[in-house]
Amino acid sequence: MSDHATALMRTPLYEFHIAQGAKMVPFAGYEMPVQYPMGVMKEHLHTRAGAGLFDVSHMGQVMLSSPEGFEALALALECIVPVDVLGLAPGRQRYGIFTDETGGILDDLMISNTGDGLFLVVNAACKVEDIAHLNATLPDHVTVTEITDRALLALQGPMAEAALARLVPQVTELKFMDSVRITIDHVEWWISRSGYTGEDGFEISIPAALATDVAEKLVAMEEVEPIGLGARDSLRLEAGLCLYGHDIDTTTSPVEGNIAWAIQKVRRSGGAREGGFPGADRILSELHNGAERKRVGLLPQGRAPMREGTPLFATAESDDQIGEITSGGFGPSAQCPVAMGYLPTELATNGTEIFAELRGKRLPVTVAPMPFHATSYKR
Amino acid sequence: MAADIKFTEEHEWLRVEDDLIVVGITEHAAEQLGDVVFIELPEEGTTVSKDDEVVVIESVKAASDILAPLDGEIVEVNDPLTEDPGKVGEDPMGDAWFFKMKIEDLSALDDFMSEAEYKDFIS
Structure with a gap:
């Protein structure tokens, strides 16, 4: 930057x-x-x-x-942000998020x-x-x-x-x-x-x-x-939170990025203010049918931290890369390496074992729920 | 130990011990790295060339490579260090050595910096 x-x-x-x-x-x-x-x-x-x-x-x-x-202001922002702004007390x-015409995330x-x-x-x-x-x-x-x-x-x-x-x-x-x-x-x-x-x-x-x-x-x-x-x-x-420019960007949709929770019902298909934001066709369709890939939590099984850009494979031998790590490092509270990255949706289930290639070696990684450390928000 | 210890521009120290050279990183380098959380050491018996990446060292924030200072053979590695990588921050010039290597000619060490020269180099 x-x-x-x-x-x-x-x-x-x-x-x-x-x-x-x-x-x-x-x-x-x-x-x-x-x-x-x-x-x-x-x-x-x-x-x-x-x-x-x-x-x-x-x-x-x-x-x-x-x-x-406020109503006019909220409705104006809703044209570029797929969330319920009007309902915000x-x-x-x-x-x-700001979305673009292709359903990617601008910020x-x-x-x-x-x-x-x-x-x-x-x-x-x-x-x-x-x-x-x-x-x-x-x-x-x-x-x-x-x-x-x-x-x-x-x-x-x-x-x-x-x-x-x-x-x-x-x-x-x-x-x-x-x-x-x-x-x-x-x-x-x-x-x-x-x-x-x-x-x-x-x-x-x-x-x-x-x-x-x-x-x-x-x-x-x-x-x-x-x-x-x-x-x-x-x-x-x-905490499992996305870093813009790394875990989400213009090439990832909110459904792929696993932040669909940010899109309230009222903006989804069948909601009172359905769609009406950039990329709505793709995003509403993915909310209904799922996306081809998804951001997931990843726990490397060994002690080696796996950083952004580390390629992921379905098996220890397969030639075809299936995804990559978008954020990763050592978690001081988790006391082990932690990461997040994108995987084909069929592999994006907790407990699935995949492999990361690190310095020429294939090392096992487990798809894991996030956050890696329990949150303590005062609700 | 000041006399028989040498320093590289990559912030490694090299000490002669029983015709082998012991390699680690300097206090200055350890300080720059911060809390070390992972170390991968080479296999004993590996033949290496100068500037080969032989050790991977990772702090919370970043990964760094340690390069072989000279051509030679890795004859011993400090295995316990991989279980306690934080030691690099505590005792980088002592207990937290990485590996011992055998080199053709110990006089090759003369090309590296003395302690005083290294102090100038980092200041």
């Missing part, structure tokens, strides 16, 4: 990362912390045991609003009903294209505003609630996927009870000028440590 001809951007927390001893790397055009002195393994385990603070300010924050009201958030995102509009959080690597797509496809009455003056933090883990409640007591009342605006001392905190680690936790949008102060207050707490992108990746992998 990094383009060396272009200067890397920095988030409002850049100086904080340096002060915390982070190792910075280029990621999606930004200089981001890949790890802190604690290291990826301990950062991962700390997030599952205490609370981890992540800087996700590189992600795109976008507000959609319309003078025509004020103060609630849900996962969504995945979070959508919140803020009461006066829709707040979207999109992937850093896709945000420029996503905003162009929103501007090009939404009707004229919708205003698309990229929020560039707010930082986005994630506080994740079983102690995240106790830690954040010291700054924002109201967060104890939030449930998984609530998304609210809370004003304290004239500062608006946009907080959702969500994240991308499989743990209970929060995503926190705050004015950029306050980001360092809030981050410093949080890491000063006994249970909070700063966590880099390395552990963010191993945490989301163990």
Whole structure:
């Protein structure tokens, strides 16, 4: 992703990362912390045991609003997102995807009903294209505003609630996927009870000028440590969550990507607002008939981690590749290698043994349910 | 040990022991790798050429290859290390050696860096 001809951007927390001893790397055009002195393994385990603070300010924050009201706004977004936006209650958030005409996925995102509009959080690597797509496809009455003056933090883990409640007591009342605006001392905190680690936790949008102060207050707490992108990746992998550009992209449909759960009944065949999004023909057909391949969890039987791009075969001898690993590595909480990848649907059942080719050797891999580590969302 | 230990630009250390050379990775390399979770060692008796990939070492985040520093034969590998790969982070210059190899001529080691030269190299 990094383009060396272009200067890397920095988030409002850049100086904080340096002060915390982070190792910075280029990621999606930004200089981001890949790890802190604690290291990826301990950062991962700390997030599952205490609370981890992540800087996700590189992600795109976008507000959609319309003078025509919420219904018109929601229906407009439903034309490019195959989820039930209209049914999203004020103060609630849900996962969504932008689809293209071929039924592929342009990006995945979070959508919140803020009461006066829709707040979207999109992937850093896709945000420029996503905003162009929103501007090009939404009707004229919708205003698309990229929020560039707010930082986005994630506080994740079983102690995240106790830690954040010291700054924002109201967060104890939030449930998984609530998304609210809370004003304290004239500062608006946009907080959702969500994240991308499989743990209970929060995503926190705050004015950029306050980001360092809030981050410093949080890491000063006994249970909070700063966590880099390395552990963010191993945490989301163990949680079975897709990484856009790796596990899903324009060549994978939502049914193939095993995220059909994101498409509510009302948008499916027979629903009140069936179809009406890019690629609906293919996606509705696959929802009914199944797809030819599917993203599954994979557990390598040995100790060798299997990374993205590792080819998969039906047997130890067969010549024809049947799929490949799209994300994989060592799971610090699972304490074994974990992976996900695509397989023909007939082989995509838990317990099926297939083979991966690693450094010229065929090694057995078992199709396994995800997540690899139990989630702890507060529903 | 400072005198008979040599360093490669690939961040390996080479130490002469009973006419064999013992090979491992430096503290600096171990620090860069982070928590090591998997190690695959070559088979004893393998003949290798300089720059052959002989050891696979994986941290949580990434895989790296360790290259043979010279032509020779792998005569012994540190098997217990594959059961406890985290040791690479704890004692890279000692217990966490990878393999011992036999080379034609020990004077080939003279081409590698001394400890002082390696310190300059990484700074």
